[in-house]
Amino acid sequence: MRVLHRNHFLRLGVYHPSMASAMRPTSAAFGSTFLNLEAIAASSAAMPKGQPVALLSLSVCLVFGSLILLAQAVPARAQSTATPDLSEVVVSLRCPASPCRFHQGEVIHLELYFTAAKAGYAVQDGRQVGDGLSLRSSGRESFTATPSDCVGDPLEGSTIMMNGSGIFGTPPLLAGEPFFPPFSVEINQWIRFGCTGKYQITARSTRCYWKANQAVAFQHPQALVSTPMDIEIVPADAEWQREELARILPELPSPGAPWSARATAAVRALAYLGSDDALREIRRRISDEPFTSDFRQQNYPYLLEWEMARLELLRHESRPPIRR
Numbered sequence: 001m002r003v004l005h006r007n008h009f010l011r012l013g014v015y016h017p018s019m020a021s022a023m024r025p026t027s028a029a030f031g032s033t034f035l036n037l038e039a040i041a042a043s044s045a046a047m048p049k050g051q052p053v054a055l056l057s058l059s060v061c062l063v064f065g066s067l068i069l070l071a072q073a074v075p076a077r078a079q080s081t082a083t084p085d086l087s088e089v090v091v092s093l094r095c096p097a098s099p100c101r102f103h104q105g106e107v108i109h110l111e112l113y114f115t116a117a118k119a120g121y122a123v124q125d126g127r128q129v130g131d132g133l134s135l136r137s138s139g140r141e142s143f144t145a146t147p148s149d150c151v152g153d154p155l156e157g158s159t160i161m162m163n164g165s166g167i168f169g170t171p172p173l174l175a176g177e178p179f180f181p182p183f184s185v186e187i188n189q190w191i192r193f194g195c196t197g198k199y200q201i202t203a204r205s206t207r208c209y210w211k212a213n214q215a216v217a218f219q220h221p222q223a224l225v226s227t228p229m230d231i232e233i234v235p236a237d238a239e240w241q242r243e244e245l246a247r248i249l250p251e252l253p254s255p256g257a258p259w260s261a262r263a264t265a266a267v268r269a270l271a272y273l274g275s276d277d278a279l280r281e282i283r284r285r286i287s288d289e290p291f292t293s294d295f296r297q298q299n300y301p302y303l304l305e306w307e308m309a310r311l312e313l314l315r316h317e318s319r320p321p322i323r324r
Contacts, residue, residue, distance in 0.1 A: 089116040091205050091224040094182070095231065103236040104196050105274040106244070107265075110229070112141070112183035114208050121222075124207045133268075133304050136189040137162040140207045143190040146228070150195035154188065154271070157314075159290045160307040188272045192312075193233045200228035241275040248273070249281065259301035267305035271312045279316055288314040 094111045102108050114123050124140065135141060136155075139162075145151045187201065203226040210220035251266035270278055286295070286306055299306055 088118055089114065089121050089208055089210075089222055089224065091203055091208070091226045093185075093201060093203050093226050093229040095229065099232065100230060101232040101234055103240055104193060104233050105236050105241070105272050105278075107269050107272060108187045108231075110185045110187050110201070110231075112185050112203060112205070114205075114224075116208075120210060122209050124209065133162070133189055133264075135183065135185065137304070140205060141185070141190075142204045143185070143187060144202050144204075145191050145193070145199045145231075146202075147197075147199070150193070150197070151199070152192045152194065153190070154192040154308055154311065155304075157311055158304075158307050160304050162304065186268070188268070196233045196235050198230065198232050201231055202226055202228045236275070238275075241273060241277070244269070244273055245275065245277055245281070248278075252285075253299070253302055255295075255298040257301075264302055264305050267302050267309060271305070271309035274312065274316075279313060282309045282313050286310050286313070288317055 092113045092115070094113060096109060096111060114121075185203075191201070193199070205224050205226075206221050208222045208224060210222060248266050248269050251262050252270065253260065253263040253267070257263065270282060286309065288310060291299075291303070291306070291310070296303060
């Protein structure tokens, strides 16, 4: 039982003997709540000047505290009807191409769908046009590939801190309809394919909420796992690599350039490509050492993208030479 003792008011300097009648249970069913607003209003007239205002502010706080205690006292049977069922909402990965086949080093875009069987779910939407690495930075999704012996995290070893912001709304999920448009996921941001072959990609997401339109204390984030999706990575021939590099180079930003969605995408594509010519272009612009303060200031809008390129350069330069 929680009791609002007069000492609580004495510490705040707002206790008056006339408040004694106000400190009694409001309901026998919820004996943990001790507050009588009518008695408090009546007692305020008998208090010294200035204290009724402080008492009123405290009373408002106590009302909200009482509501929280009442919510905690609701029987478990009454709460069970509001408990979400994981089978009611699903996340799924889809490939925009058929067959789902990409060159090694190619930018891989997959689509992430959320579907709910009934109303009451919502999705935290942090997308912007050309939002770069914001989905990866938010930490609300992760992707794994199996077999895993030849894949890795392209940002492993990064010295650049990610920005986890980017939630701009929580649009509802309509019953039986996929959230549209789907999230376009650049899977290369999470997975670096070191070998060609066939893989299965699994998505994990905490972006979907049950009762997301209510107060935070009553929201239920859903930990969703997709069914694995098949994907194939095929060898990249030299002609395709040259064509990709020719497309990327004109879009790369110069030092001090303002943010551009096309430029951020170009830096990431250069990091993914992995050809000898692409690595040479990276080396012309950065080294494999952590960035200096001057570089950070001049390239701030593209810092995380250039970090991905730096780490790719570091991986290739640390490889043991191939004996011929």
